[in-house]
Amino acid sequence: MTQQLWSGGRRALLTLGGLTVVSACAGTPPKPTGSAPAPATPPPSPVPSVPPPSPTPAGLPPIAVQSKPLYVVPAAAVPKGAKAVALTFDDGPDPAYTPQVLHILRKHHIKATFFVIGQQAHDFPDLVKSIAGEGHAVGTHTWSHQDVSRMPAGRARTEIGRAVDTVAATLGPIPHLFRAPYGSWSPTAFKVCAALGQTSVAWDVDPRDWDNPGSDRIRSRVLHQVGHRSIVLNHDGGGDRSQTVRALRNYLPVLIDRGYRFVGV
Numbered sequence: 001m002t003q004q005l006w007s008g009g010r011r012a013l014l015t016l017g018g019l020t021v022v023s024a025c026a027g028t029p030p031k032p033t034g035s036a037p038a039p040a041t042p043p044p045s046p047v048p049s050v051p052p053p054s055p056t057p058a059g060l061p062p063i064a065v066q067s068k069p070l071y072v073v074p075a076a077a078v079p080k081g082a083k084a085v086a087l088t089f090d091d092g093p094d095p096a097y098t099p100q101v102l103h104i105l106r107k108h109h110i111k112a113t114f115f116v117i118g119q120q121a122h123d124f125p126d127l128v129k130s131i132a133g134e135g136h137a138v139g140t141h142t143w144s145h146q147d148v149s150r151m152p153a154g155r156a157r158t159e160i161g162r163a164v165d166t167v168a169a170t171l172g173p174i175p176h177l178f179r180a181p182y183g184s185w186s187p188t189a190f191k192v193c194a195a196l197g198q199t200s201v202a203w204d205v206d207p208r209d210w211d212n213p214g215s216d217r218i219r220s221r222v223l224h225q226v227g228h229r230s231i232v233l234n235h236d237g238g239g240d241r242s243q244t245v246r247a248l249r250n251y252l253p254v255l256i257d258r259g260y261r262f263v264g265v
């Protein structure tokens with residue numbers, strides 16, 4: 001089944017059969033651009049798997065099981081009359097790039113959402129604290145950047161829950177936003193997320209920055225695809241993200257000029 005989702009006048013092709021949506025993440029091999037849906041088979045993770053033994057993840061109280069992730073900002077999260085966009089950053093925190101992203105956001109007084117990898121959060125807790133301390137939202141992106149759609153419930157619960165617990169141990173509040181690596185969920189993964197109180201968040205704007213297509217191309221893709229209530233996918237980790245940083249520096253002023261307000265998901 002293929003569903004076409006309109007967002008702010010831009011049509012994003014989302015393949016929901018098998019619940020794999022537009023695939024993007026650091027480590028993904030180059031794919032042809034255009035509207036062709038991403039292959040259902042994700043590439044190897046940039047991070048070794050094998051999550052360490054974990055106690056039962058704590059998470060939050062259960063929520064309703066989603067049948068699909070959020071592709072756009074919920075209307076309730078948009079201030080009345082505002083033209084809104086949500087910036088999101090995956091695969092960090094990264095000691096080289098996360099501080100650069102934070103600097104740019106700070107300069108423009110913009111808040112974003114960071115979907116951090118549990119292992120990275122464990123290794124760089126001060127960066128997680130910096131993200132939250134500057135008013136950004138921190139969600140999770142599994143413990144070791146694994147495709148949770150291919151896991152049985154127990155393993156998915158460990159992958160997701162350990163990242164949630166790591167962030168909670170670092171920040172105090174338990175995070176409640178989750179993004180699946182490769183944008184790949186399954187009915188089982190949705191159930192696991194719901195049981196841990198995690199809202200699944202995808203995106204409708206993917207400049208494929210993980211593929212290092214050049215900062216100009218990242219910038220132009222964002223500016224062409226973005227619309228009211230868009231969720232923009234960026235990466236602040238998982239590889240050389242200097243193009244992402246440069247593109248962000250260039251496209252943010254344009255979005256500001258267009259009158260966007262920057263909101264959470």
Ligand SMILES: [Zn+2]
Nearest residue numbers: 025090091181
């Ligand atoms: Zn990722």
